Amino acid sequence: MAVQGDGVLVYEDGYDRERALEQARRLGASWIRANVLWARIPGYEPDARRVPAAPRYDFSRFDSLVDAAARHGMRVELTITGPVPAWASGDGRPGAYRPDPELFGRFAAAVAEHFRGRVPRYSVWNEPNYVSWLEPLDEAPALYRALWSAAGPAIKRADPQAQVLIGETSAYELPGKSIAPLAFLDAVACRGCPKLEADGYAHHPYTLPTNPEREHPGPGSVTLASIGRLESELDSLAREGRLSTASGGALPLYLTEFGWFRESVGGPPEPQRATLIVDAFERAAADPRVRQLLQYLLVAPPPGDRFDTSVVDRDGAPTASFQALAGWVGKARGEGLIAAPRSPR
Numbered sequence: 001m002a003v004q005g006d007g008v009l010v011y012e013d014g015y016d017r018e019r020a021l022e023q024a025r026r027l028g029a030s031w032i033r034a035n036v037l038w039a040r041i042p043g044y045e046p047d048a049r050r051v052p053a054a055p056r057y058d059f060s061r062f063d064s065l066v067d068a069a070a071r072h073g074m075r076v077e078l079t080i081t082g083p084v085p086a087w088a089s090g091d092g093r094p095g096a097y098r099p100d101p102e103l104f105g106r107f108a109a110a111v112a113e114h115f116r117g118r119v120p121r122y123s124v125w126n127e128p129n130y131v132s133w134l135e136p137l138d139e140a141p142a143l144y145r146a147l148w149s150a151a152g153p154a155i156k157r158a159d160p161q162a163q164v165l166i167g168e169t170s171a172y173e174l175p176g177k178s179i180a181p182l183a184f185l186d187a188v189a190c191r192g193c194p195k196l197e198a199d200g201y202a203h204h205p206y207t208l209p210t211n212p213e214r215e216h217p218g219p220g221s222v223t224l225a226s227i228g229r230l231e232s233e234l235d236s237l238a239r240e241g242r243l244s245t246a247s248g249g250a251l252p253l254y255l256t257e258f259g260w261f262r263e264s265v266g267g268p269p270e271p272q273r274a275t276l277i278v279d280a281f282e283r284a285a286a287d288p289r290v291r292q293l294l295q296y297l298l299v300a301p302p303p304g305d306r307f308d309t310s311v312v313d314r315d316g317a318p319t320a321s322f323q324a325l326a327g328w329v330g331k332a333r334g335e336g337l338i339a340a341p342r343s344p345r
Contacts, residue, residue, distance in 0.1 A: 001338050002031035005298035010034050010061050015299050021072045023312055028329035030341040032069045032076050033256055033294055035126055038107050039083040039094040046085040046094045059114050066118050073342035077121035080108045096134050105150030112158035123165040123202045124151045129184040130170045131177050141187030165254055166198035171206045172221035180220025182233050189242040196243045201234055204257035224280055231289050253289050257296040259309025274324035285337040
């Protein structure tokens with residue numbers, strides 16, 4: 001079980017982080033995910049165009065989160081991603097346009113070196129098949145392969161014990177905005193290219209705003225209802241020697257974002273949403289290939305943010321979805337379906 005809510009948990013924006021971590025523990029979370037956005041890490045000028053000789057990064061917000069999560073018995077996994085600083089982008093501006101793989105690899109190594117022994121799991125880039133995260137879209141598979149090839153091994157060299165996940169793909173194709181994840185994955189693990197190795201595949205199987213029983217149109221899409229498509233593709237890639245674990249096996253799945261919109265932003269009524277969320281976690285727990293499902297978000301974002309999949313209001317009130325998921329957690333833990341958080345420190 002995992003949760004994410006960077007606004008509160010990393011930046012402590014408008015809500016008490018300790019309270020949020022207590023609520024995450026009530027949901028059975030043993031992991032907290034956070035995005036390390038390269039261009040937003042303090043310590044240098046992200047608008048500078050000249051590559052700094054020895055950039056120094058201020059990771060104090062993430063240090064604080066790692067320490068606070070540990071006190072609540074939870075571990076932190078970090079997704080190292082753009083936007084990139086101007087001196088690492090293809091157009092000389094902070095953003096996601098043709099990021100420099102070598103420079104990104106150096107940054108990923110700096111992150112892993114800093115957190116060595118404290119952060120046991122990393123992902124390389126967030127939703128690289130979505131244009132707002134990596135552009136231009138038609139070059140995204142090749143760009144991501146280069147970013148992974150630079151950053152994945154760099155993280156392993158900095159911390160050989162850490163897990164490194166590939167992917168973090170969004171769920172389906174949106175013309176002009178995203179590439180279907182199966183088509184993207186096939187292009188990243190290109191035929192005739194050197195084999196890629198990872199510890200797992202990270203994916204965001206949002207079903208929004210459709211019924212969970214409905215598969216999103218398009219054979220390359222992968223929502224929670226069609227997760228078997230991704231499992232079959234990973235099996236094939238391992239057999240073909242294109243993408244596998246270090247031992248040659250097919251990659252396990254880490255579903256590192258999932259949620260349902262709240263009724264205020266077009267989602268179902270709260271009682272129905274509560275049922276849908278529990279159903280999603282039951283599905284994931286029943287699939288032996290799935291190692292993790294992450295509730296995104298934990299606490300509601302500031303007013304005006306339209307991507308609200310939270311289960312706790314900003315005044316701290318748990319929603320019916322929170323209560324239903326917490327109740328399911330107790331039952332599932334008793335049945336051995338989910339791992340318990342560590343003992344608080």
